[in-house]
Amino acid sequence: MARPGAWPPEPAPLPVPVPDNHTHLESDAGDEPRSVERRIADAVAAGIDRMVQVGCDIESARWTAEAVTRHPELLGAVALHPNEAPVHAAGTHASGLGYDEAFAEIAALARAPRIRAIGETGLDYFRTDETGRDAQIAAFRDHIALAKELDLPLQIHDRDAHADVLDVLARDGAPTTTVFHCFSGDAAMARLCVDRGYYLSFAGTVTFKNAHDLRGALAVTPLERVMVETDAPYLTPHPHRGAPNSPALAALTMREIARVAGVALDHACEVVSATTERIYGSW
Helix, strand or coil: CCECCCCCCCCCCCCCCCEEEEECCCCCECCCCCCHHHHHHHHHHCCCCEEEEEECCHHHHHHHHHHHHHCCCEEEEECCCCCCHHHHHHCCCCCCCCHHHHHHHHHHHCCCCCEEEEEEEEEECCCCCHHHHHHHHHHHHHHHHHHHHHCCCEEEEEECCHHHHHHHHHHHCCCCCEEECCCCCCHHHHHHHHHCCCEEEECHHHHCCCCHHHHHHHHCCCHHHEEECCCCCCCCCCCCCCCCCCHHHHHHHHHHHHHHHCCCHHHHHHHHHHHHHHHHCCC
16 A cells, blocks of 8 residues: 655664664555665665565565565565455455465465564454454464464564453463564553563654653663564654655654653664564574
């Protein structure tokens, strides 16, 4: 899905380079679309020198598996998004693949050396109604099992489904490394996730003026459990909310993370960078 609009200006570079934990470079964006090479170069110039490219449908997972071999700044994650799983299960997906076929392809792509995570997977009760929830939960459990089998981190998508996401992780047993992509809970949920050993990745939403609960969640999360992401081309940070997003703009979110955490920006960057590389390995 394309994200229209004028591109925001490039941010001032960070003092220490940091990875973007979650981006979708295959997605078109901007009234004047920019190449993948341009968006990567802009990110590097802003101090976002590494990126986790996420393919969460069959087409973008295939794209991701190929792109990470061409761009050394990228590592990959692959999965069937929670909103994709019910469509495959119903046999109505545009790819023509049923769920079993689609998941088998994801599992095969996940075995490539530069695919370093399973995700994004989880539950989404905003776009999928109750008729699709059983298929979402079944797919979520399959992805948890795959992450364990391959000893890969799991990137969680959780939209309007906090309780059920946490319940499935508790019942099935979370993989050794579990990351809540675009964390959207409050301080109480953040504390619970930290107690369970999960990591929380914050997107541009934490910079929004009305995101008081989200900043409260960040404030109670140890910096060693925090990562930064864009989810580009969406969730563009303030003051460019609504414009197309790109990995470079993680620099703005990183500044807000440091501010809320009450630490110097260079220290925050060093910690977040080290955490991200510890989870995914070297680029």
